[in-house]
Amino acid sequence: MDQADDGLLLNLVSFGGEGGGNKRPKKEDKLTRLKRQRAEKRRALISSKIAASKQETPTGAKKPKLGTNGPTIEEDKHSPSPAEKERKIPSETESAHEKGKNFRSGPQQIVASLFRNNPEIPKVSSHAVEQLKEKIFSSDKFSELQLHPFLVKYLEEKMGLSHMTSIQQKSIPQIISGHDTLVKSQTGSGKTLAFAIPVVQHLQSIVPKIQRQDGPYAIVIVPTRELALQSLAIFQKLVQPFHWIVPGCLMGGERKKSEKARLRKGINILVSTPGRLIDHVQNTEALGLTKVKWLIIDEADRLLDMGFERDVAQIVNSLNEKQEGHRQTVLLSATLSQGVERLAGMSLVNPQLVEVSKPVTDTKVSKPDSVTVTQTTDDKFVIPEHLQQHFIVVPSKLRLVTLAAFILQKCKYAAENNKMVVFMATQDSTEFHHSLLVNTIASFKEEEEEEGDERDIEIFKLHGDMVQKERTQVFQDFSSTRSGVLLCTDVAARGLDLPKVKWIVQYNTPGTPTEYIHRVGRTARAGTRGSSLLFLSPSEVDYVQVLNDHKISMEEVSMKEVLQTLMVLSQELAEGRKSKGRHPHSVEESATVLQNRFETYLYQNKERIQLAKKAYQSFLRSYATYPSNLKHIFHMKNLHLGHVAKSFGLREAPKQISQFKDNKYAVKLQRKTERREQLHKEASLPHKRVNMSEYASGLDVVKTVKKRKARNKKAGKTKKRK
Numbered sequence: 001m002d003q004a005d006d007g008l009l010l011n012l013v014s015f016g017g018e019g020g021g022n023k024r025p026k027k028e029d030k031l032t033r034l035k036r037q038r039a040e041k042r043r044a045l046i047s048s049k050i051a052a053s054k055q056e057t058p059t060g061a062k063k064p065k066l067g068t069n070g071p072t073i074e075e076d077k078h079s080p081s082p083a084e085k086e087r088k089i090p091s092e093t094e095s096a097h098e099k100g101k102n103f104r105s106g107p108q109q110i111v112a113s114l115f116r117n118n119p120e121i122p123k124v125s126s127h128a129v130e131q132l133k134e135k136i137f138s139s140d141k142f143s144e145l146q147l148h149p150f151l152v153k154y155l156e157e158k159m160g161l162s163h164m165t166s167i168q169q170k171s172i173p174q175i176i177s178g179h180d181t182l183v184k185s186q187t188g189s190g191k192t193l194a195f196a197i198p199v200v201q202h203l204q205s206i207v208p209k210i211q212r213q214d215g216p217y218a219i220v221i222v223p224t225r226e227l228a229l230q231s232l233a234i235f236q237k238l239v240q241p242f243h244w245i246v247p248g249c250l251m252g253g254e255r256k257k258s259e260k261a262r263l264r265k266g267i268n269i270l271v272s273t274p275g276r277l278i279d280h281v282q283n284t285e286a287l288g289l290t291k292v293k294w295l296i297i298d299e300a301d302r303l304l305d306m307g308f309e310r311d312v313a314q315i316v317n318s319l320n321e322k323q324e325g326h327r328q329t330v331l332l333s334a335t336l337s338q339g340v341e342r343l344a345g346m347s348l349v350n351p352q353l354v355e356v357s358k359p360v361t362d363t364k365v366s367k368p369d370s371v372t373v374t375q376t377t378d379d380k381f382v383i384p385e386h387l388q389q390h391f392i393v394v395p396s397k398l399r400l401v402t403l404a405a406f407i408l409q410k411c412k413y414a415a416e417n418n419k420m421v422v423f424m425a426t427q428d429s430t431e432f433h434h435s436l437l438v439n440t441i442a443s444f445k446e447e448e449e450e451e452g453d454e455r456d457i458e459i460f461k462l463h464g465d466m467v468q469k470e471r472t473q474v475f476q477d478f479s480s481t482r483s484g485v486l487l488c489t490d491v492a493a494r495g496l497d498l499p500k501v502k503w504i505v506q507y508n509t510p511g512t513p514t515e516y517i518h519r520v521g522r523t524a525r526a527g528t529r530g531s532s533l534l535f536l537s538p539s540e541v542d543y544v545q546v547l548n549d550h551k552i553s554m555e556e557v558s559m560k561e562v563l564q565t566l567m568v569l570s571q572e573l574a575e576g577r578k579s580k581g582r583h584p585h586s587v588e589e590s591a592t593v594l595q596n597r598f599e600t601y602l603y604q605n606k607e608r609i610q611l612a613k614k615a616y617q618s619f620l621r622s623y624a625t626y627p628s629n630l631k632h633i634f635h636m637k638n639l640h641l642g643h644v645a646k647s648f649g650l651r652e653a654p655k656q657i658s659q660f661k662d663n664k665y666a667v668k669l670q671r672k673t674e675r676r677e678q679l680h681k682e683a684s685l686p687h688k689r690v691n692m693s694e695y696a697s698g699l700d701v702v703k704t705v706k707k708r709k710a711r712n713k714k715a716g717k718t719k720k721r722k
C-alpha cells in the first residue's frame, strides 16, 4: 500500500469512516453493505498495523548510530514520506517558536531527517607526529640589551615584560645593528616588539631630537586595519617616555581628509595598510618620504595572500626614489613561502635571516647566519607549545547543530570563561551565522524573562565588508571581553593578538596548512594555553594526513560527545519552564529540535532566507577555489548540495539556485578556478583563493564581471553618442 492509501486510511480512522460507528442503518441495501464491509476490513487492517508498530516502539527499536544511515526513533513512529522527511517541520513546534517559546513543544511530531542518509563517519588515523616546537621565552632580560633605561623601565614596569622571547632575543640586537633582516618565527612569539623596540630605541637617540614636522622616519606596512591599530597601540605605549616621537596610522575605511590633516601635522612612525599608503604617497603632498630610515613589512605572507605584492613594490620604489640616505628594511613572517622570498628579494639588501628553528639553549645565542633567501621555504611548521589541536568529522547536515552545540558546551556550560574565535569561509557566511546564532542560541530566555539585552553568550562578527567604525568597535570589544564568540573570516587569521582566546574553531577547512597554522595561532600565544577544533566532513578526512605531513598532529573529538551538550540544554529548559509539552529525550531529538529552531527562525521572513541562500552560494563558490593540490579532497563533486543547504538552515535543496543543479555549475566554476590558478602560476603570482574567501562574499567575481560589463556598455554608448 502506498503513502497515499495510508493517508486515506488514517482519515477514515480519525473521522469514523464511511458508514462507520454505531449509526448503521437498520436496512442496508447491497451497495451500503459492501461499503460497510470494506470499511470494516480497512479498520481491521489499521488496528493490526497499529498493534505491530506498538511492538516496534522505543523499547524494541534499535537506536541508530549518530550520523549513519539508520532511521531514528522518531522516524519509526511517523513513517513520513521521503519528501516529508526532508522538509516537514511540525506546525506545533513552529508556532511555539514563532511565539518565542522555543524548545518546549514535544518533539514527537518532529521528523528527524537530520540523522538520515548521512555518509558514514570514516575511521580517521591521525598519526602522532612529532611536532616542531620552539622554546618561546629566552632567559635574557630586556635590561641586558643596550636600550635606553626609560624604555627598559617601561617594558618591565608598565608592560610587565621581563624576559625576552627567543625571537626578540635574537632579532633585536640584529636589527639594532643596522642589517636588513628577515624575521621568521611562530605565531604569538612577540614579533611586533622585535621590530618596534629597535625603531623606538633609534628614534629617541637621534640628536637633535626629531621633530613632529620631519614626517615619517619609520614606515610599517601591515595587511589589515585591525593589525594597523594593534601595531599603533604598541608604538603608542613604547613612546610614552619619549613624548616628542609621534606614531600615527593610515588605513582604508578612514576619511582621507582627516588623514591628510594628520599628515600635515606630522607623523614620525607611520603604520599603514598598503593601499591607503600608496594613495597618500601619490596624492598627499604633506607626506614627505625624505627622512625615512626604516621600512618594516609585517605579516609579509599575509600581504602577499591579499594581493598586495605590487603595492608593496610600488612603496619600495617610491622610497628608493625619494628617501635621502640609507634605509634599513625588516620583513617579518610566521611562515615562509616563495612569495615571501620574492618580496624579500625585492625589498631587502644582503638580508640576514633570524629564526628560532632549533630549540634555543639558555646560552647566549650567536649572531644569525647570512642566508640565501631562496633556501627558506617552509613545509614544516612550528606549533605553539601549549596548543591542543583537535578535529571533528561531521556530515554536512549536522554541521550547524554541531557548531551550536560546541559553542554552548564551551561558552555556556564550561566551568571557566571561554573566549572562542570561529573562522567561516566567507563574509556572507559570517553574516548569516552571526544573525542566526544571535537570535537563536545566544539566549534561551523566555520573552517575559528577558531583561534588557542580556544574553547567555555574547556573539560578535568581524569581516572585511563591515564599515570601519564597526570593525574597530568589535575588535576592541572582543579584545576586552572575558567570554564570547567571534565569528569571522580570515580577516582575523593573521597577526591579531586577541587576549585570552581559549578556542579556535575552523568551521570551514582552510586552504593550505599555512592558513591553518595562522588561524590556530590566534590562541596559545606567548606561552599561554589554547585549543583548536577543525570541522571536516566525511569526504574531507584525508586533510588530516595532509596536516600530519606538515608535522601537525591532532586528536579526534566525537560528534556524539559534542551533541550530547544539547541534552543538558533540554534538561535545563525542562527544569526551568512551566511548559507541559514533552521534552527531548535523546540526543537526536534535541539536535532536531535545535535545527528546527534555526529553520523556523529563518522561515519567518524572506530576508533571512535570502541571507541563508547568499551564504550557501558563497560557501559553494569558495569551495570551488581550493588549490589544485587539495582538489582530490575538496572537490565540489563530493558535496551533497541538499545536505549543504541544510547546514545553512535551508529546508529544501536549493531549486531556486538552479545554476547549481546537478553540480554542473559548480564543476564549471571549479574548472574556471583551475584555469585561473594555472594562469597565476604561469605569471608566478600568488593564488587568490584566500583573498576571495576572506574578503569577498564569494559573489564578487560576478559583481566584478557585472561592473565590467556595465562599464563596457557605458563606454560603448558613449562611443555611439560621439
Ligand SMILES: Nc1ncnc2c1ncn2[C@@H]1O[C@H](COP(=O)(O)OP(=O)(O)OP(=O)(O)O)[C@@H](O)[C@H]1O
Residues within 6 Å of the ligand: 161, 162, 163, 164, 165, 168, 185, 186, 187, 188, 189, 190, 191, 192, 193, 333, 334, 494, 495, 496, 497, 521, 525, 526
Ligand atoms: N617578552 C615578552 N614577554 C611576555 N609577553 C610578550 C613578550 N613579547 C610579546 N609578548 C606578548 O605576546 C603576544 C604576541 O605578540 P605578537 O602579537 O607580537 O606576536 P607575533 O609573533 O607577531 O604573532 P603573529 O605571528 O600571530 O602575528 C602579545 O600579547 C604580546 O604582548
